[in-house]
Amino acid sequence: MKQFQGQALSWKSEAGVIELALHREPCNELGSLSLGEFETFASALCDLEREAHALIIYSEMKSGFCAGADLRELYERSQAMEKTAAQRGVREFLQRIHHVLNRIDSSPLTTIAAVHGVTFGGGFELALVCDLIIADKMARFCFPELRLGLIPGFGGIPRLKRDLGNAIVRDLLFTGRSFNATKAQQIGLVSQLVGEGEALRAARATAAQISKFDGHTVAAAKKFIKPIPQDELKREIDLFCELFTSAAVEAGLKKFVESTDAQPYLP
């Protein structure tokens, strides 16, 4: 499937570059709809990889790259179930999304997240599976999960630790603060900082540069320098599920869903 047009995302493969666009209102919240379409993408990836050297993930939404997990859906589903069933449902969802993200993380292609605006929670975790993050100067990154009584559940901690180290994970996690793209570049998270609205153009130029290299060599180098932190990813799912049934999570989700606060993202 060289191209796909879904409700939450679409992709096309042209001239050796796969472009995966996120376009679900309001800011690409990741719920069951997005997950289903990401699974379709992951299934198609094997074929797509044969004729490509790069994958670019970007958002068509003005507000940003991705605001993270669909907390409204998570809250409503968990309310409709008893605790054990809700915990089982969350584990299944996490395992499915980990499968997709691990697949993208380990793709032999060079993968680029072209981000702008809100890149929070699961959106940040999606960007972290990519080899390179190219950010426009209005991008912001954040792990707000602790305010819900949770930890990031889509592989964020192991991947950020792999790429940058434990100190930056602690800073983001324990303060719940967001930081901008300039800071993200200073700490080595963002490889290129570009002007507003320029991230996709810069990602395409980078993909064109990558096409000059031998694909097998790029894939071998990637396998060598970017191992998937499998054990930590599994432990992350266990810890997330353990925390999920706490009263703090129910209260945190309820507060978020019912909030009329102008800054509901703030811890």
Place this chain on the structure above:
Amino acid sequence: METAEKTLDEILTLAASHFKVPRERLSPDDDFFKALGIDSLQTLDLLTKLENHFQVELPDYELQGVSDFRTLAGKIQARL
């Protein structure tokens, strides 16, 4: 070193320009959520604009409860 008044003036000008609101309609003690008509995601845009302009880092939690331009200017001034 910028003066507090200059910082405040620059914030008002920047906010008016980014959110396309006439500058003369904004006052230092206005509630910026109402004056600019912005939601939570747009507030993040404002924060990023201000950080980029003044080259400072403003942790979100320091801005919790801040809703007027004058107090915002004070927070920025403290980091210049």
